[in-house]
Amino acid sequence: MYKRLTKRILLGLSFLLLTWSIIGVVLTSPGLGEAEAVAFDLSPSVNFNSEAKDLDVYSYMISSATSVVNVISDLLISSWNSGGSNIAWSDAAYIVLEASFMTLALGTVSIERRDDRRIQKLRDRVVFEVGANPGVHLRELHRIIGCAMGALQYHLKFLEQEGQVMSLRIGNVRHIFSPLYSSDENVMRLTAISRNPTVGSILLECAKNGQTTQAEISRTIDVDKSLISYYVKGLLKADILRSVRVFGREKPVLLTDWARTAIDIQGILVH
Numbered sequence: 001m002y003k004r005l006t007k008r009i010l011l012g013l014s015f016l017l018l019t020w021s022i023i024g025v026v027l028t029s030p031g032l033g034e035a036e037a038v039a040f041d042l043s044p045s046v047n048f049n050s051e052a053k054d055l056d057v058y059s060y061m062i063s064s065a066t067s068v069v070n071v072i073s074d075l076l077i078s079s080w081n082s083g084g085s086n087i088a089w090s091d092a093a094y095i096v097l098e099a100s101f102m103t104l105a106l107g108t109v110s111i112e113r114r115d116d117r118r119i120q121k122l123r124d125r126v127v128f129e130v131g132a133n134p135g136v137h138l139r140e141l142h143r144i145i146g147c148a149m150g151a152l153q154y155h156l157k158f159l160e161q162e163g164q165v166m167s168l169r170i171g172n173v174r175h176i177f178s179p180l181y182s183s184d185e186n187v188m189r190l191t192a193i194s195r196n197p198t199v200g201s202i203l204l205e206c207a208k209n210g211q212t213t214q215a216e217i218s219r220t221i222d223v224d225k226s227l228i229s230y231y232v233k234g235l236l237k238a239d240i241l242r243s244v245r246v247f248g249r250e251k252p253v254l255l256t257d258w259a260r261t262a263i264d265i266q267g268i269l270v271h
Helices: 002-027 029-034 055-079 087-131 139-145 149-159 183-192 197-209 213-220 225-237 257-266
Strands: 164-172 173-177 241-243 251-257
Touching: 029 087, 029 197, 087 139, 087 149, 087 241, 139 149, 139 257, 149 173, 164 183, 183 251, 183 257, 197 251, 197 257, 213 225, 225 241, 225 251
Parallel strands: none
Antiparallel strands: 164 173, 241 251
C-alpha cells in the first residue's frame, strides 16, 4: 500500500511539473530560437547499482532538488524583474521539464532499492529459519515467517535454484533443509518425520530404553495404542525401527543402527 501511494505521489508531482513545463514551452515558443542553453546539468553520472550506498543516493536527491529550486527561483525572479521575458520563462520551463523526469527517475530508483532490501531481508530470514529448523515443512515455515504463502513459495524456489536451501517431499508434504545439513536422503527423511510430535516421542522412548513395546510407549507418552501402532508400522517400513522376535509376548521394537547413529550425530530429537 505504501509503495503504491509513493508511486502515485511521484507520478502526480512529475505530471504537474511536466504540464507546467509544456505550457511554458508553448507560451514562449516565439522566442525559443533566442534562448540560450541553461548551464545546469540535472543528469550527472550516478551509480545506482546494488553496491551504491543509500546515503549517496539520498544525498544526491536532496542536492538535486535544492539546485532545481534555486535555479527556478532565480529565473522566476529574473522574469518578474524583466517584465516576464520569454527567455526566462523558456529556461524555467525546460529546467522544470528536466526536474520532472529526474523526480520520477530518482523516486523509482528509491522504491526499487527499498523493495530489494526488503526481499533480501525476507530471504535471509527464510535461510536462517530453515537452518534452525531442519526438515521444517512448508506450512510450518509459513507460520514461522508470517509472510504470504505465494511469496514464500516464490522465494523458496529462488533460494533452492541458488543452492541456499534444498527440499525433500514425503507424501504430499514438502520439507526444507539447509544444504549443509546432510546429503543422505534417509537422514533427511528421519529428521523430517521426527518433527511430528508423536513420532518424535516414539523415537525418544526407543532411544532412552533400547527395546520397548508399543504398549509401554502408549502408557508413557499417554497416546492411544492404535495411533502408536499406526506410526510404528511406518517406522518399521522405513527401516528406522526393527522388531525383536520374542516367543509368546508382544514383539518389542528398537532403533536400527543407522537411525540411532543419525539421531546421535545430527541431534535429531533435540529439534
